[in-house]
Amino acid sequence: MDFSAVLELSGRTATGLQVPEQVLAALGGGRRPPVRVTIGTYTYRTTVGSMDGRPMIPVSAEHRTAAGIEAGRTVTVGLDLDTEERTVDVPEDLAVALSDDPALVRAFDALSVSRRKALVLPIVQAKGADTRRRRVLRAVDSLRPPPS
Numbered sequence: 001m002d003f004s005a006v007l008e009l010s011g012r013t014a015t016g017l018q019v020p021e022q023v024l025a026a027l028g029g030g031r032r033p034p035v036r037v038t039i040g041t042y043t044y045r046t047t048v049g050s051m052d053g054r055p056m057i058p059v060s061a062e063h064r065t066a067a068g069i070e071a072g073r074t075v076t077v078g079l080d081l082d083t084e085e086r087t088v089d090v091p092e093d094l095a096v097a098l099s100d101d102p103a104l105v106r107a108f109d110a111l112s113v114s115r116r117k118a119l120v121l122p123i124v125q126a127k128g129a130d131t132r133r134r135r136v137l138r139a140v141d142s143l144r145p146p147p148s
Contacts, residue, residue, distance in 0.1 A: 001026055002078050007059060009071035015064060016056040017077055019048055024055050029081045031055065038078030039067040045082055088116040091123050093132065097140045107143040119143075 005017040017037075027033055034047050037057055044063050048055050057077070059069075069075050090098075090108075098104045108116065119139045126132035 001080065002076055004074055004076050006074050007064070007069055007071050008056075010051065013061065015059045015071050016049075016051060017059060017075070019055040019057060019079065021055070023079060024048065027079065027081045034082040034086070036078075036080045036082045037063075038080075039063075039069060039075050042067040043078075045086070086113040088113060088120055090116075090120060091136075094120065094123055094136050094139060097136050098143075104140060104143050 001023055003020055003023050005019075007015050007017055009015055024031070024033075027035070029035075032048050032050070032055075034045065035057070037044055037046060037059075039059075042063070044066075046058055049058055050056065057079070059067075064070060067075075098108055108119075111119070119142065123132060123135045123139060126135050
């Protein structure tokens with residue numbers, strides 16, 4: 001389903017696209033459905049959120065750059081309900097570190113997809129082996145229960 005919207009700036013850097021109510025209703029996924037957003041030739045997955053009671057699609061700096069858009073610009077948006085399972089590719093070094101303790105595996109598996117991404121992304125973005133090792137350890141430590 002296509003619609004046009006202005007990329008709105010909120011605060012200093014946050015941007016989003018307001019989803020018309022009729023588009024949201026036609027998707028049939030509720031008020032905050034998972035969606036695939038297409039702007040030009042660029043497509044990404046996200047969830048419709050709410051800002052000031054309005055249904056909004058968040059557009060991060062990464063997505064703005066990839067789509068070649070900026071705040072204040074009117075864009076044509078393709079929006080489809082995203083019914084595919086959301087998964088995160090776990091780097092091998094993190095998987096090995098987690099496999100040492102079944103409680104850590106359960107803790108990781110219990111996280112939302114966005115929280116898993118937040119743990120994995122710094123690891124895969126590390127440029128050096130030492131940095132990557134530290135980030136794996138930090139991710140593992142964040143899954144441990146706090147000391148009592």
